[in-house]
Amino acid sequence: MAFKIIASQCTQCGACEFECPSGAIKFKGETYVIDPKKCTECEGTFETQQCASVCPVSKTCVPA
Amino acid sequence: MSAPMISLQGLSGTTVFDQSPARAKSGGCASSSCGSSAKPHEMDSAVWEKIKDHPCFSEEAHHYFARMHVAVAPACNIQCNYCNRKYDCANESRPGIVSERLTPDQALRKVIGVANEVPQLSVLGIAGPGDACYDWKNTKATFQRVAKEIGDIKLCISTNGLALPDRVAELAEMNVDHVTITINMVDPRIGAKIYPWIFYGNRRYTGVEAATILHERQMSGLEMLTARGILTKINSVMIPGVNDEHLIEVNKWVKERGAFLHNVMPLISDPAHGTHYGLSGQRGPKAMELKALQDRLEGGAKLMRHCRQCRADAVGLLGEDRGQEFTLDRLPDKVTYDASKRETYRAVVARERGDRLAAKSEALGMVKTAGSGKSLLVAVATKGGGRINEHFGHAKEFQVYEASPKGISFVGHRKVEQYCLGGRAEDKSLDGVISTLEGVDIVLCARIGNCPEDRLKEGGIRATEAYGYDYIETAIGALYAAEFGSEPLAATA
Numbered sequence: 204m205a206f207k208i209i210a211s212q213c214t215q216c217g218a219c220e221f222e223c224p225s226g227a228i229k230f231k232g233e234t235y236v237i238d239p240k241k242c243t244e245c246e247g248t249f250e251t252q253q254c255a256s257v258c259p260v261s262k263t264c265v266p267a
Numbered sequence: 268m269s270a271p272m273i274s275l276q277g278l279s280g281t282t283v284f285d286q287s288p289a290r291a292k293s294g295g296c297a298s299s300s301c302g303s304s305a306k307p308h309e310m311d312s313a314v315w316e317k318i319k320d321h322p323c324f325s326e327e328a329h330h331y332f333a334r335m336h337v338a339v340a341p342a343c344n345i346q347c348n349y350c351n352r353k354y355d356c357a358n359e360s361r362p363g364i365v366s367e368r369l370t371p372d373q374a375l376r377k378v379i380g381v382a383n384e385v386p387q388l389s390v391l392g393i394a395g396p397g398d399a400c401y402d403w404k405n406t407k408a409t410f411q412r413v414a415k416e417i418g419d420i421k422l423c424i425s426t427n428g429l430a431l432p433d434r435v436a437e438l439a440e441m442n443v444d445h446v447t448i449t450i451n452m453v454d455p456r457i458g459a460k461i462y463p464w465i466f467y468g469n470r471r472y473t474g475v476e477a478a479t480i481l482h483e484r485q486m487s488g489l490e491m492l493t494a495r496g497i498l499t500k501i502n503s504v505m506i507p508g509v510n511d512e513h514l515i516e517v518n519k520w521v522k523e524r525g526a527f528l529h530n531v532m533p534l535i536s537d538p539a540h541g542t543h544y545g546l547s548g549q550r551g552p553k554a555m556e557l558k559a560l561q562d563r564l565e566g567g568a569k570l571m572r573h574c575r576q577c578r579a580d581a582v583g584l585l586g587e588d589r590g591q592e593f594t595l596d597r598l599p600d601k602v603t604y605d606a607s608k609r610e611t612y613r614a615v616v617a618r619e620r621g622d623r624l625a626a627k628s629e630a631l632g633m634v635k636t637a638g639s640g641k642s643l644l645v646a647v648a649t650k651g652g653g654r655i656n657e658h659f660g661h662a663k664e665f666q667v668y669e670a671s672p673k674g675i676s677f678v679g680h681r682k683v684e685q686y687c688l689g690g691r692a693e694d695k696s697l698d699g700v701i702s703t704l705e706g707v708d709i710v711l712c713a714r715i716g717n718c719p720e721d722r723l724k725e726g727g728i729r730a731t732e733a734y735g736y737d738y739i740e741t742a743i744g745a746l747y748a749a750e751f752g753s754e755p756l757a758a759t760a
């Protein structure tokens with residue numbers, strides 16, 4: 204259970220990185236990526252996935 | 268009557284001014300200024316001290332001082348219908364757009380590089396794309412690093428206000444004494460048409476609920492800044508049919524809460540920019556519509572009329588963007604701050620500025636003694652220093668002044684496509700210039716050819732180079748007296 208970022212749509216704003224409660228998002232090479240091993244889908248911490256809620260581009264942070 | 272013919276170009280001997288007369292591309296006083304038109308004597312001296320070197324907060328200062336923006340805070344906590352954060356193009360020049368995102372360390376290198384070369388530099392701003400208060404770690408690190416190296420640089424930020432209340436204490440600690448909040452509404456029902464969503468308290472809100480939260484946070488942020496004596500400018504985007512009438516209400520609210528300046532900016536909307544408004548066909552206001560609204564707002568919070576809506580990474584005098592000269596790849600890896608040029612320049616400005624103030628009050632006298640009830644709209648071609656020192660064909664914008672029994676006041680600038688590109692005069696762009704100058708009675712410039720002068724005349728606009736290199740106010744005073752006073756017309760081209 205994890206989220207992923209559609210790299211081609213990402214604006215590299217970094218908002219998801221500092222909202223992620225699990226430290227699962229890092230800037231790698233050209234874009235932000237979610238480490239599926241760390242992503243908890245925000246379960247138990249927040250009602251909605253933080254990355255998807257803050258991302259300015261719709262359907263960019265989506266279930267993997 | 269004319270002001271002495273010394274120009275800042277001659278006095279300062281800096282790179283910028285050495286080059287500018289020769290190069291059509293250096294647009295002088297044109298890019299993005301934002302500020303009060305108040306003259307020093309109308310304002311309390313503590314406030315004047317704070318704004319006198321700030322091109323955005325003082326209209327007077329924008330003739331002399333330059334700002335630079337660094338884009339270090341790309342993350343944002345709201346979405347505005349006039350913004351498309353995916354857009355990022357080096358050839359595009361419009362507000363909020365930036366071609367180079369910087370880390371705080373890169374930003375420091377760039378600020379020092381610019382400070383060494385652009386002696387007019389007085390302000391470092393962090394504006395869009397993104398929100399400086401939300402993307403706070405980057406903003407704070409940048410300010411701390413720069414303040415350590417260049418002690419006298421003024422720091423300012425722009426914000427949408429949502430995260431602002433959480434940052435006021437730290438802003439005050441870091442001596443940030445200028446903040447701009449973009450406030451487009453005080454009625455959340457109108458807000459819902461401008462903001463599709465906000466991210467707050469770890470969740471996304473939409474509609475009226477989102478706009479209500481944003482509104483409350485904006486108002487409390489403004490009140491907190493006022494309580495700490497931090498000067499606050501309000502930017503409002505004028506969106507015809509959405510919030511144009513409503514901005515009168517906004518103006519009242521922000522005035523009551525201590526806003527220092529209100530800057531009403533036209534919506535820029537082009538389908539090619541891919542913003543919601545661009546795609547949905549929402550139009551921006553025309554220059555005369557903007558002026559009409561600004562005129563109705565007179566008497567509320569003080570209006571800023573000289574904003575150029577600069578790119579988020581603009582460098583230089585307002586109206587000028589030298590950002591492309593200072594991209595990271597053009598800067599040396601190691602830069603050391605050298606204060607000498609900035610210090611020399613400041614000494615020159617102190618002298619020139621006193622001189623211009625004297626010329627200005629003399630000009631005011633001429634307008635008053637003319638004893639006419641009429642008003643005159645004058646467009647000026649200038650590249651800085653408060654003088655008419657730009658060729659008509661080279662102007663990328665005109666500064667528009669109104670002379671009336673109330674005095675001489677700056678009412679705004681109008682951007683035009685340069686008529687004369689690389690020595691060749693473009694007929695099509697002249698039509699554009701004429702329509703942009705709608706409502707203007709007379710154009711003052713350093714030089715103009717016979718052909719464009721005749722074409723302008725057919726379009727109902729007179730132009731003259733008779734006042735070339737004079738101070739702007741001196742020329743307008745003389746012109747007004749000549750038009751409406753009892754004395755015969757002194758000079759026409």
Ligand code: SF4
Pocket residue numbers: 205206222223224225226227228237241242243244245252253254255
């Ligand atoms: S879903 Fe939650 S935990 Fe997973 S990457 Fe997004 S913010 Fe982090």
Ligand code: SF4
Pocket residue numbers: 208212213214215216217218219220235254257258259260263264
């Ligand atoms: S919030 Fe969205 S656009 Fe911004 S970095 Fe994360 S995935 Fe990319």
Ligand code: SF4
Pocket residue numbers: 343344345346347349350351352363395396397398427
């Ligand atoms: S606050 Fe600025 S960066 Fe954020 S959406 Fe609005 S215009 Fe864009």
